[in-house]
Amino acid sequence: MPIKDFDFDKADSLFQKENDSAYYYFNKVVTNSKDSLQIAQAYNYMSVIQFKEGDYFGSQENLLTSLQFLDEKNPKDFDCLSANYNELGLTSFHLKNYDDAIRYYDAAIKFSTDSNLKLVISNNEGLVYRSKKNYPKALKIYQDILYKNPKNKIEYARKLTNYAYTKWLQNPAYNAEAELLEALHIREKENRDWGKNSSYSHLADYYTAKQPDIALDYAHKMYQIASKLKSPNDRLEALHKLIKLSPESQTRKYFNIYESISDSLQSARNVAKNQFALIRYESEKNKTDNLKLQKENAEKRHQIVMREFILLGAVLVVISGSFIAFLWYKKRKQKIESAAQNAIQASRLKTSKKVHDVVANGLYRVMTEIENRDDIDKEHILDKIEDLYEKSRDISYDKPAITDQNFHQKISALLMSFATESTKVLIAGNTPELWDKVNTTVRYEVEHILQELMVNMGKHSQASSVVVKFEKKEDRINIYYTDNGIGISEGTSLKNGLTNTGNRIDAIRGEITFDSKLEKGLKIQLSFPIY
The missing domain is CATH 1.25.40.10 (Tetratricopeptide repeat domain)
Structure with missing residues (x-):
């Protein structure tokens, strides 16, 4: 332990x-x-x-x-x-x-x-097969575990009600009433509220077609016990049954309650997610601040020791020469080690950036194609993955990949790979002549800038329409990106990807402008010189 x-x-x-x-x-x-x-x-x-x-x-x-x-x-x-x-x-x-x-x-x-825990896990697995409507497999699991550990009445009731309910789902003519009621009586006798909640749900479903009045009564009981347990998901399930079974005069009331609970549940979940993320962020920030403080204290202690050594050296004139030489050697060694560590860290950061640009965003493009295309070309996908593999092997090289002569086609393919059934991508002005005088380094940076914008769009914008327009004006190329998504709210901090985009723009002496003041969507203008 x-x-x-x-x-x-x-x-x-x-x-x-x-x-x-x-x-x-x-x-x-x-x-x-x-x-x-x-x-x-x-x-x-x-x-x-x-x-x-x-x-x-x-x-x-x-x-x-x-x-x-x-x-x-x-x-x-x-x-x-x-x-x-x-x-x-x-x-x-x-x-x-x-x-x-x-x-x-x-x-x-x-x-x-734990043999008892294994039975609980097996019961959970049976629920999965039931949800997949693989009733024979689910029933086999329930039959295997139903009479194991019979002394545990609570677990027996759980297995029995799931077995009977699944039998009824497989065959609506199956009479599951006695078994469902037996499980309920055990749970009532043991005063297990969560178990009663489950039984009320199953019995409401079972009686819906046969005796709607009895089904309505169990739906009311489920709503009451779910409210007592403060379980919003179960309250919503009970309300769904009440809406279906209640007289028309009561339906509107239950629907309004359902809508209110659903909205509150979603809001509470969003608050919880943000709270958990904030706790993790603050923890990491405190850890970083502590390390920084430790470093500052170490530096201060080092300065104090140095002063004491100098004073001692002034008193001990005889040994001052050797002592100063020793300190110089030690300090020089520290600088060399520090420079080496900084070089290693810089190399790691550079490699991390390349992994993000080449591998992570490339994988996201492949995932997008797989997710949104019914006619998957296996060889095409394997070629893309193999290309990512080869790029990952060369990730440590500083030299950018050589851009082929059909760069305009490469850019079009990049942009269109993010098109889905729900997101249309339109391209204008991407001609071969546009890129004639643009050198390899700039092409490399522009390709990854566009890739980062499209990845960000796919992950966060919820846009249904994206337009990318290219324009050559005098000695500059302008790229206009527009979507009708949710935009970027004021004060939103940039993630690593968009931060890299800003760095890439600086590297090619370009400019980037975000226009988030639109009523809906996002507009970005990229501009860089031709050289």
Whole structure:
């Protein structure tokens, strides 16, 4: 077991009570702890908090990070591995990535050391197959686990209601009433509100076609218990049933409540996502500030030591020459080491920039084509991936790739690769003559500037129309980019990609202008000299 520190214990005590505060302390653990298993557990807790707040992608990100701190060959890590894969299955299920969910649940069962937990995970996997409408596979799982551990009545009720409900979904003529009611009675006797909520939902669905009045009664009960549990998702499900089953005079009331809860839920999730991101940002900022302060203190201490050495040297005239030579040698060695470290850091930053421009944005283009084209040309995609592979092997070379003579076609292909069924891309003025006098270096920079703008559009703008116009005027080339997306709000900080765009414009002595004052959309003008 990892050594628990104050931050971990504090976070654990706040978990499920004050989740924002718990998230803050767990984040301190992953920032400061030296214990890999403890870090992995903290990431798992953070993912659970995000999952409960509806931040499924953020939850997945922390779970995948947690896995990086675990060793699949170390039995001490198995429980955390199983917990991570189970949570990944849950997030994938809620994101409707059913195949991923099944794969993660299988891994969770593989690493689980608790036989009862394996039954719970198997039950979750059955829900995935049911959602995929693979009822035979789901029923096989439920039949395998239904009578295992019969002393646990709560788990038996869970498995029984899922088994009966799935049988009824497979065959609407199947009489599931007795089994569904048996599961409900167990849950009522054990006073398990979450279990009753599930039973009310299944019974409302089961009676909808047969006895709508009884179905309406169970829908009312589900809404009441979901309100007690403060579960907005279950309240929305219950309201959906009430709208469907209630008399017309009541429908409008339930619809208004449904709309209000849905809007509030979305707002709460957005606030939670921003809060989690802010906590991580502040933590990283504090860490950076502390390192900077430590460096300044070290420099001050160094200056004090130097002064003491000089004073001592003034007193000890006999040994001052050798002492000063020693200090000079030490300082020179530090400078050489510092210069080497700075050179290494500069090289890393440069390589990181190239990875972003050449590999990351290139992969995004390939992903966009795969996502938005039904007729995927396998050889074409493999050629693009192979090209990215070759570029990644040469990533450390400073020399830009040689631009071919058909540069205008290359630019058109680049821009059109971001066109989708929902986003139209129009190009004007991109002629061979436009690029005749533009040298290789400038072409290279312009290509990556346009790629970055289109990647940013694809990720963030939500635009349905993009227009890119090229114009040669006297000794300059002007490029006008316009879309009808959400634009960039004032005060928005530039991400790495757009920051790189500004640096590239400076490198070719160009100018870039963002016009975000439009009622809708974004307008950008690029201008650079021909030389």
